[in-house]
Amino acid sequence: MLKQIDQRWKRVLISVFILFHLYIMAVWGLPGSTFRYFLAKPVEDYVIYTGLWHSWDMFSPDPLAINFNLKAEITYQNGMVRTWTFPRMEKLGYWDRFQMERYRKWRERVRMDMYSMVWDDTARYVARLNDTPTNHPVQVSLVREWQPIPMPVNLPGKNVVRDYQPMIGADPAFSFNYHFHFYNLRRGDL
Numbered sequence: 179m180l181k182q183i184d185q186r187w188k189r190v191l192i193s194v195f196i197l198f199h200l201y202i203m204a205v206w207g208l209p210g211s212t213f214r215y216f217l218a219k220p221v222e223d224y225v226i227y228t229g230l231w232h233s234w235d236m237f238s239p240d241p242l243a244i245n246f247n248l249k250a251e252i253t254y255q256n257g258m259v260r261t262w263t264f265p266r267m268e269k270l271g272y273w274d275r276f277q278m279e280r281y282r283k284w285r286e287r288v289r290m291d292m293y294s295m296v297w298d299d300t301a302r303y304v305a306r307l308n309d310t311p312t313n314h315p316v317q318v319s320l321v322r323e324w325q326p327i328p329m330p331v332n333l334p335g336k337n338v339v340r341d342y343q344p345m346i347g348a349d350p351a352f353s354f355n356y357h358f359h360f361y362n363l364r365r366g367d368l
Contacts, residue, residue, distance in 0.1 A: 245324065246322065
């Protein structure tokens with residue numbers, strides 16, 4: 179009898195857990211509105227801290243119209259300059275991509291002015307990754323690179339629209355770049 183009660187409680191708890199997460203997925207996927215805000219606010223901290231948040235801005239209403247890259251130029255004590263590129267998921271294998279997926283979001287967000295509060299921390303992190311015992315970094319410059327994504331084109335002689343532009347070579351040639359943050363390292367940063 180006691181074993182049956184334990185089994186029922188386990189099923190109830192599992193069902194509640196599943197329903198709670200279905201609720202989160204449904205509410206979090208709604209377009210921004212007052213209605214969504216009131217439904218999402220009670221679970222917001224849980225969703226953010228567990229990494230379950232998602233957004234549909236990739237699809238609508240205004241999908242990204244640029245291809246971008248983010249890199250850091252590290253200047254060392256001896257004057258040498260080294261370029262470090264932020265992790266790009268398309269350049270990683272499946273296992274590495276699985277492990278580093280959060281870097282994609284970091285890379286997407288840190289380039290934007292609205293996230294300027296993390297630029298100094300980002301520069302220090304990059305400096306620590308690229309520090310050497312004999313030649314320490316003295317400055318990190320964060321660089322945005324971008325190019326517009328071309329519109330789909332009609333194939334010549336056919337009534338077919340190709341919905342992508344093939345990538346030639348390993349990296350696209352970025353038309354624009356901008357050094358958006360300079361950080362001079364201080365004692366204790368490394």
